[in-house]
Amino acid sequence: MSEPTPTTCMRCAVGCGHLQSGREDGHGVAEAKGNPEHPTNEGADCQRGIEETVDPGGDRLTQPLVRRGGELQPTNWDTAVGVVANRFIEALSNGGGDIAVLGSGQQTTEAVYALGKLARGGFGTRYYDANTRLCMASAVKAYDSAFGSDAPPPTYDDIPKADTHLVWGANPKTAHPVLYRWIAESAAAKDSQLVVVDPVETQTAADADIHIQPAPGTDLA
Ligand code: SF4
Structure with missing residues (x-):
């Protein structure tokens, strides 16, 4: 288990500070707990934040898959990245308009920013959408109507x-x-x-x- 690293819990918008230690095999989180020095939670945490961080469950991918003949088949990273790169090159040769990028609400602010730059500036596509519209557009409208500000005041x-x-x-x-x-x-x-x-x-x-x-x-x- 690696040394604990201060980071942010990704499971809900409260934004608690966690101390998370990585697994020996380099995949996943071995231990998570509230960070006593974080001003939001001062060491507190919740069952969901800890359990879903350490053991997310579900059908997680453990290796890349490539669709061949309509079937998703296991492959290695070199092959998968090569397929993705070739598809991007093919789409970009048409001006980038064929690439659509969907972001996730689970991304950090920095990841959202980087993905937006890659989509719009790198790929040149206008088909980019993320949590900003999928989740927050209705909330922003309500905040603005109720409080005159587009975020929780x-x-x-x-x-x-x-x-x-x-x-x-x-x-x-x-x-x-x-x-x-x-x-x-x-x-x-x-x-x-x-x-x-x-x-x-x-x-x-x-x-x-x-x-x-x-x-x-x-x-x-
Ligand atoms: S520890 Fe619990 S309350 Fe805190 S951010 Fe994670 S899920 Fe939310």
């Missing part, structure tokens, strides 16, 4: 300064436990309160000072 440091914490249609105690720790600690302070609006009696609602429980189907207005 508060920071974690604002949470302890709030007197009232309003959680509407979300269950952060289960879904984002590290973020919820910030809210719960602040709401527990004197003259502070937690208000939850949710038809469901969630774990977060069970902690609330006030739980407003609209009838199911009436809370989207």
Whole structure:
């Protein structure tokens, strides 16, 4: 197992700092834990963040595959990279317009930037899309309409300064436990309160000072 490296948990948008150690064979993460020096989580972590980082599960590829005659067949990296390079050369000879690039919401900001540069500047394609539109476009519209800013206006440091914490249609105690720790600690302070609006009696609602429980189907207005 390698020495722990400070990095960011990729499993949700809370952005906890992790200390991750690589496996001896160089593939995957052997151990992950919260980084005590990271300001977001101060050493805390959650089961999902640790387990999915160390043991992502699913049908992960363990070697490259190349489609031949409609069938994906195992091959080595030299062959796979050669096939990809030849396909890129072929598409670029048509001006790059035949290449479409899809980014993932699991990429780091730096990876998104590099992929965008490769797609637009390198390949010259206009068919590039990523989390920016696939996920965030509707959120940005809502943020802008509600707060006049195209991103969440508060920071974690604002949470302890709030007197009232309003959680509407979300269950952060289960879904984002590290973020919820910030809210719960602040709401527990004197003259502070937690208000939850949710038809469901969630774990977060069970902690609330006030739980407003609209009838199911009436809370989207
Ligand atoms: S709350 Fe859990 S899943 Fe989300 S970033 Fe932190 S450790 Fe990862």
